[in-house]
Amino acid sequence: xxxxxxxxxxxxxxxxxxxxxxxxxxxxxxxxxxxxxxxxxxxxxxxxxxxxxxxxxxxxxxxxxxxxxxxxxxxxxxxxxxxxxxxxxxxxxxxxxxxxxxxxxxxxxxxxxxxxxxxxxxxxxxxxxxxxxxxxxxxxxxxxxxxxxxxxxxxxxxxxxxxxxxxxxxxxxxxxxxxxxxxxxxxxxxxxxxxxxxxxxxxxxxxxxxxxxxxxxxxxxxxxxxxxxxxxxxxxxxxxxxxxxxxxxxxxxxxxxxxxxxxxxxxxxxxxxxxxxxxxxxxxxxxxxxxxxxxxxxxxxxxxxxxxxxxxxxxxxxxxxxxxxxxxxxxxxxxxxxxxxxxxxxxxxxxxxxxxxxxxxxxxxxxxxxxx
Numbered sequence: 001x002x003x004x005x006x007x008x009x010x011x012x013x014x015x016x017x018x019x020x021x022x023x024x025x026x027x028x029x030x031x032x033x034x035x036x037x038x039x040x041x042x043x044x045x046x047x048x049x050x051x052x053x054x055x056x057x058x059x060x061x062x063x064x065x066x067x068x069x070x071x072x073x074x075x076x077x078x079x080x081x082x083x084x085x086x087x088x089x090x091x092x093x094x095x096x097x098x099x100x101x102x103x104x105x106x107x108x109x110x111x112x113x114x115x116x117x118x119x120x121x122x123x124x125x126x127x128x129x130x131x132x133x134x135x136x137x138x139x140x141x142x143x144x145x146x147x148x149x150x151x152x153x154x155x156x157x158x159x160x161x162x163x164x165x166x167x168x169x170x171x172x173x174x175x176x177x178x179x180x181x182x183x184x185x186x187x188x189x190x191x192x193x194x195x196x197x198x199x200x201x202x203x204x205x206x207x208x209x210x211x212x213x214x215x216x217x218x219x220x221x222x223x224x225x226x227x228x229x230x231x232x233x234x235x236x237x238x239x240x241x242x243x244x245x246x247x248x249x250x251x252x253x254x255x256x257x258x259x260x261x262x263x264x265x266x267x268x269x270x271x272x273x274x275x276x277x278x279x280x281x282x283x284x285x286x287x288x289x290x291x292x293x294x295x296x297x298x299x300x301x302x303x304x305x306x307x308x309x310x311x312x313x314x315x316x317x318x319x320x321x322x323x324x325x326x327x328x329x330x331x332x333x334x335x336x337x338x339x340x341x342x343x344x345x346x347x348x349x350x351x352x353x354x355x356x357x358x359x360x361x362x363x364x365x366x367x368x369x370x371x372x
Contacts, residue, residue: 002368007123008351008360012131018354020131023174026139026346027146031318033083033345034143037268038315041084042341050271053079053093053340073099073108079340082118083348091115091344093129109133113347123365125351129343132350134167136342140267141224141247142171144334147317148265148325149222150243154180157220159213159235160227160250161186161195168224168249173203176222182207185216187231214239226250242329249336253295259333260305264296265324267336269311275337276300276308293335 036042045051056076058068079093095111111129156172156179158165173179182199186192192209200207210216217223217239226249227233233252266272276297279287288298299305316322354360
C-alpha cells in the first residue's frame with residue numbers, strides 16, 4: 001500500500017482568520033528570513049539558485065485568435081523557493097497579472113501559494129495569496145525601517161497611493177515604531193488624500209495628501225517609493241534630508257550623485273548579482289532600463305561604484321556582520337525587488353496557524369498512488 005496524501009486549501013477569508021493581516025507578526029517572520037538569506041539557508045530557482053522567478057509574457061502579435069497579446073503588466077510568473085531554518089519547506093508563488101482586471105471587478109494580479117514537503121515533495125497547502133504577497137511586501141520595508149531608519153524618524157513619505165504603497169507604509173509604521181506623520185504623494189490628489197485619511201483614522205497619526213513630489217521627499221525621514229511602473233519615478237538628490245532612509249519597493253531613481261555618496265543596502269545582493277548578469281545578456285541599448293535598482297547596476301557597470309559582489313545585504317546588517325547606519329545624519333537607500341522566500345515563509349506560518357484553528361478544506365490527492 002502506498003501512502004495517503006492530503007493537503008489543505010485555504011481561501012482568502014480563511015487566510016485572514018489565520019492572521020494574514022498581522023503586520024507585526026509578519027515583520028518578525030521576514031526578519032527571520034533575512035537572517036537565513038545572510039547565512040545562505042535558502043534556495044531559489046535558476047542555475048545560481050537565486051533567480052527571482054520565471055516570467056511568461058505573451059507575444060506582441062499572434063496569428064492565433066485565442067492567444068492573449070502583450071500589454072503593460074500582462075504576464076504570468078512562477079516563483080519557487082526553499083526556505084530553511086525552522087520553516088524547512090518548499091513553495092511556489094504563482095500569479096498572473098492583467099491591467100484590465102480592475103474594470104472586471106478583479107485585482108490586477110491574482111496570486112496563489114503552494115507549499116510542499118521539502119523531502120517527500122507532497123503538497124501541504126494551496127492558498128489564496130494576494131494578501132500574503134501584499135503584507136509581506138510591506139513588511140520587507142518594515143524590517144528595513146527597523147534596522148536602518150534614524151531612531152527618531154517621525155515622518156514617512158509615501159510616493160504612490162496604490163495598495164502596494166499602503167502595505168509598505170503599514171510595514172514601515174510597525175517597523176520604525178516612531179512614525180507620527182504620513183505624507184502621501186500621487187499624481188491624483190484624491191487618491192493621495194484617501195490614503196492619508198485611511199491611515200490617519202486607523203493609526204491616529206497626522207496625515208495629508210499632495211501631488212508635489214519634492215515637498216513629500218523633503219518632509220520624509222523615511223521615503224517609500226512604491227508607485228506604478230507605468231510612469232517611473234525620478235527623485236532629486238537635494239530633496240533627501242540628512243538622516244533619511246529612502247526605500248525603493250518599486251521602480252525609480254535619484255539624479256545627481258546620490259548613489260555615489262550614500263550607503264546602499266540590498267534585500268539580497270546574491271539575487272541582484274543574477275539580475276545584473278541577466279542585464280548583460282541583453283542588447284546594449286536595452287540594458288539597465290527596466291527593473292528596480294537598474295540605475296545602480298549601470299553605475300556599477302561603468303565602474304563608478306563597487307560591484308554588486310561587494311555590496312551589503314540587509315540580512316548581514318541584522319546579523320551584525322556588515323555595517324548599517326553609523327550616524328544620525330547618514331543617508332541610506334534600501335532596494336527591495338521581491339523574492340518568493342518571503343511568500344513561502346509567511347505562507348508557511350499562516351498554514352500552521354490555520355491548522356491550529358481548524359481552518360481550511362482538506363483535499364485528497366490520493367488514498368494510494370498508482371505507482372508506475
